[in-house]
Amino acid sequence: MIGLLGRKRGKGEGKPSIVVDSARKATGGRTRNRVVMTMAVFFGIYATIAGRLVYLGMQDPEMSSGPESRVTASRPDIVDRNGEVLATDIKTSSLFAEPRRIVDADEAIEKLTTVLPDLEVEQTYLKLKSGTGFVWLKRQLTPKQQAEIMALGIPGIGFRTEKRRFYPGGETASHIVGLTNIDNKGISGLEKYIDDQGLADLQASGLAIAKDLKPVKLSIDLRVQHIVRDELVSALEKYKAIAAGAVVLDVKTGEVLAMGSVPDFDPNNPYNAQDKDRLNRMSAGLFEMGSTIKSFTTAMALDSGKVTMDSTFDARRPITIGRQTIRDFHGKGRVLTVPEVFIYSSNIGSAREADVVGIEGHREFLKRMGLLDRMQTELPEVARPTEPKVWKKVHSITISFGHGMSTTPLQTAVGAAALMNGGKLIPPTFLTRTEAEADAVATQVIKPQTSEDMRYLYKLNATKGSGGSGARAQVEGYRVGGKTGTAEKVVNGRYSSDVRFNAFLAAFPMDNPKYVVLTIVDEPKREHPGVGATAGFNAAPMVANIIRRSASLLGVKPEFGQEAGATLASYP
Template identity: 35%
Template sequence: MIRTPLRPLARILRARETGENPDVIEADNLRARHEVLRDKARKRAEGRLLLLVMAFCAAFMTVGIRMAVLAGTEPEEPRASVAGKGIQAQRADIVDRNGHVLATNMVTHALYSHPRDMVDAPRAARELAKIFPEMDEEKLLKQFTSGSAFLWLKRTLSPEQVQAVHDIGEPGLLFGPREMRLYPNGKLAAHVLGGTRFGDEGVHSAEVIGVAGIEKTLDERLRDPALLDQPLQLSIDLSVQAAFAEVLHAGMKLLNAKGAAGILMDAKNGEIISMVSLPDFDPNNRPPLPVSGDPADSPLFNRAIQGVYELGSVMKAFPVAQSLELGLTNPNTMINTQGPMQLGRFRIRDFRNYGPALSVTDIMTKSSNIGTTRLIQQIGATRQQAFLKELGFLDVTGVEVSEAGRARPLVPKRWSDIHSATISYGHGLSASAIHLAAGYATLVNGGYAVQPTLLKREGPAPQMAQVISARTSDQMREILRQVVVRGSAKMAEVPGYLLGGKTGTADKQKPTGGYYKDKVMANFAGAFPMDDPRYVIIISLDEPVETSGTIARRTAGWTAVPVTGEVVRRIAPLLGLRPAEVEAPAPTAVTAVRN
């Protein structure tokens, strides 16, 4: 930077020649320099002031625009916030296959207190104990006078309880908004839905998280904010579920059983239309988990999925189907049933003496243990094990309830000849009712393995592996139909609906080993209508006893079978099935007329 000198030599010399004072020249130059600096400072200040004015104008315009936007929108209630992470309280609805609500959220209130703000703590404790009998007045008063700043009193309140607490008039009693899970149908489909509880909670909201059933398995989907307005649709039919549960409950009580399970499943795509487990519970007031005794005695225990039992003679359908599929027999092949049959140190007997030989069809209709053992000896243990695995009997089912993962079938460690024989007629392998339903669906639907599901399928069913041929499936449908027409399941016959199936009565195992002599699991597994099977039905009764006669009868033919017939009679019209043509009875001399 070049600076102009304050005392230029040329001007100083001229000033001295003319007699002028050289200091005046310096003063004039200094004044001119200051004026230039002043002008630059003024311009810089004016620029800064202009920028500041523009910033203030922009800020006021932003505030004004925001106020105009707020003034032009609908008023909205502000939401209270809590410290820490946000709490996701909402949860999607669950509906049945027809859109009827099975589970939804309801707005309610929680009750809490600020003891330091209480005016009359003794009166508050006394009045709360009157409203809520489960609360203890002395305990409440002790909590209110303990010096605590905050106390939870009750997580959910009914509208009547909110009003009653409000009428106390105590400023230290406060309400917090809540969303609670509501099951409007009470016990209906309780084991399918499972239940919920509160998770993380604050004063103004609380998480609702699944603890069992489909609520737990699909918890993330039900809590996904992007899917809250899309209900989860199940395959369950609420009307069928109600009728099924009513009949099964009546049958359980009539037959003095300690428990029961029932499944109705679409034979072609595996959709579970109804699943009942008794005794049941109300998920609105879910009981605590048992801490002692047999877990199966708890109403929380899902007998249809968690209950893993030896299934009895319903398993005979599988060696018969495999024998037909391998071409070892046909429905009319005669099999040696002379008994008792010696297998190593074990003797295998039939319920009664059926003579020296039975056809394959009659092995099923008369339920011959010896007959199915003869068939499995031809098949071999290795092929038997592989066949049962294809049918799903050696793995968990994958049904969308949390309990399904713990229901792994119990199989022998070593698949010996005697194990192979006993498994062929229903002992030595323990599985659940849902395993049985999937297996029977494969037998009657053309031979395709199905994956049971509680979710309504959209579009065609996924591609399934073919386990047996369509020809074998046709033969099995006819054989199972004969069991109802002239075999051990005659009392299940419902005119017009062509039910077919197999009975099974298995001695119940003791927890310490061995079997009870007077306790059984009675089962029926079947399908209808047998000309084109659409549904598989499973009925299981735990320790039933039919006492209408002079002797106690426990076999499935006297217990599970009549219950099955009544269930089909009730639910078939609800499923939209029209009865097939039934031959009219022969006319009699008396004609009934109605005026």
């Protein structure tokens, strides 16, 4: 029994041994599997990180710089119609700090002010003691400043490469090109327009990458733009004026070839860009344009069909309406033909032309010519014209010769282009445009015959010996025509005969006008004692100088021997 039991126990002892050994093998296998899986997971994680680092290292820096780089995202170059750069991005270094790593804020500030004396000490101290991970201290350093700060060896201070806008031409086209802020965002001029067309969205999404941004080509010709600004600066000094401006406009396409307003500013250092006297007077300034508006009054009368070139108007006596008496500056004291009303710039004759059309017809015509509505163009800085709330006869009379309504000089030039190009009002553009594209957006506002008559009157008014006020705008070989405008400015609620806003509205070449040139001079003084201060003595010569210097650049060839084409027909 004992032996049997012993044998049975022996058999039983074998079974537990097999079970334990099998469990040990199973447990050891699972442990090894866990170790292998853990190693695989860690290997996969590190492989992913390493792969990502290699990928980012091979990418364009602009695509891998992270969200913060959007602060200084790229902008497209702005170029003139010939490809000359007007605005471009350049790299610059900016100073930042990591407050958590700053050992001694006082010492750091003391060292930094040796290089940056204009650093705001209190504000910088608060930044360095904030305990945050990142703060800007100074944006857009010069290379010298960066090198000197680097030599200070301040822990927790670093540099970051950013982009800033650079304008090679400086002040030359500052009002047109505009400005960006310190974050490279457009805030005025065409820079702001570009942002509004989608660039700001690209920057916000991190997709504004330099290599993918095509240059924005403007209609501006930098050579002509330089001439225009040079003449404006010269006029400002010569006539001791408070401001001057000019625009050169293609009458067939509506392209602005050049436009300037001085005083202006340097976009590379725009500390005074917001000063009141730095306003872009050509598109954002409102003025009573004086006798240049008589161009539209005469065109209105002719286009109505109620007046022809043979019509006459009685200018023998002043017109009295209410408390106002309308007189001519240099009255002839007789009946005047339509050409005489124009070249002698008769206020009385212009008033009678407007009276023929009527109050409603007068306002409708000026609105049709785009002089009463806010102009539509790429520039954000555009003023809205002003007019009487309710037009009465006295308003129609005074507006007929340029008083009582205000518009921008650029709008006046655009309307004059319609008088010269066959009657098509074309919205102005600062971008390149073909004639076909211009025709697609043009509106026929006057009859072609009216345009032909106005070309004749412009040419006549600038012909020497005709008695017209535009003779000083004549440039030999280029057949210039135009109309002066001398407007008295309001001082203390009354028109002052000693404070003037002068303008000259010109076109050339008059046999087939291609360009309109408008110059303005705000509060000019006499160039010399005994010389007048009206538009014929300052605004007209400015036009002549601009045309003389730029006509060949604009592709207009001079022709000689045809200067005396227009002859005044005098009527009793």
